[in-house]
Amino acid sequence: QSALTQPASVSGSPGQSITISCTGTSSDVSVYNYVSWYQQHPGKAPKLMISDVSNRPSGVSNRFSGSKSGNTASLTISGLQAEDEADYYCSSYTSSNTVVFGGGTKLTVL
Amino acid sequence: QLQLQESGPGLVKPSETLSLTCTVSGGSISSSTYYWGWIRQSPGTGLEWIGNIYYSGSTYYNPSLKSRVTISVDTSKNQFSLKLSSVTAADTAVYYCARALRPRFSPIDSWGQGTLVTVSS
Numbered sequence: 625q626s627a628l629t630q631p632a633s634v635s636g637s638p639g640q641s642i643t644i645s646c647t648g649t650s651s652d653v654s655v656y657n658y659v660s661w662y663q664q665h666p667g668k669a670p671k672l673m674i675s676d677v678s679n680r681p682s683g684v685s686n687r688f689s690g691s692k693s694g695n696t697a698s699l700t701i702s703g704l705q706a707e708d709e710a711d712y713y714c715s716s717y718t719s720s721n722t723v724v725f726g727g728g729t730k731l732t733v734l
Numbered sequence: 735q736l737q738l739q740e741s742g743p744g745l746v747k748p749s750e751t752l753s754l755t756c757t758v759s760g761g762s763i764s765s766s767t768y769y770w771g772w773i774r775q776s777p778g779t780g781l782e783w784i785g786n787i788y789y790s791g792s793t794y795y796n797p798s799l800k801s802r803v804t805i806s807v808d809t810s811k812n813q814f815s816l817k818l819s820s821v822t823a824a825d826t827a828v829y830y831c832a833r834a835l836r837p838r839f840s841p842i843d844s845w846g847q848g849t850l851v852t853v854s855s
Binding site: 625627656658659660662669670671672675676681713715716717720721722723724725726727728 | 773779780781782783786794795796797798830834835838839840841842843845846847848
């Protein structure tokens with residue numbers, strides 16, 4: 625199974641909005657709504673930010689939102705804050721009854 | 735509050751078997767709502783799903799690792815374990831144990847802190 629495709633890096637200034645894309649195939653993102661997004665700060669375990677394409681777990685800021693169109697899912701962070709600087713990973717359930725992750729995107733807050 | 739804690743050797747020799755255990759506290763591993771699994775992250779790289787197990791013992795593995803991986807569960811100890819055989823330097827990584835929601839292994843809503851395993855002679 626091939627990893628989902630994410631941009632290696634994105635950046636934005638405080639207060640701005642950014643979007644991270646996650647492109648899959650007809651075996652994962654496009655056919656299932658089991659897309660999740662994780663935030664990982666250096667040396668820490670990943671933290672769930674979005675589940676099932678667009679659901680925000682309790683305790684996650686409403687500045688984080690998710691969506692999907694076709695085989696591409698997206699994570700949008702609005703009102704960027706310094707604490708949002710981290711690596712972000714998408715994942716999807718696949719038709720092979722497995723899980724596949726994206727390669728990760730490093731978000732820099734300028 | 736659910737907690738997951740990995741334990742096991744931090745150094746494994748090439749060609750040997752990597753063995754890790756995850757101890758679950760604050761919740762029952764016998765819950766019908768969740769799978770339990772392992773994810774790894776090689777230094778400076780992304781996340782790789784290794785596999786999941788249900789408390790009944792049903793297992794699901796990454797096809798690229800399937801021939802070398804065994805995940806097992808011990809409900810009496812509220813633990814599950816990972817064995818990865820014939821390791822090479824490419825298996826050097828931080829290994830996370832985690833909990834995933836049924837029925838589609840998604841989302842992974844709770845993670846251990848991770849444990850670094852280095853493969854070296």
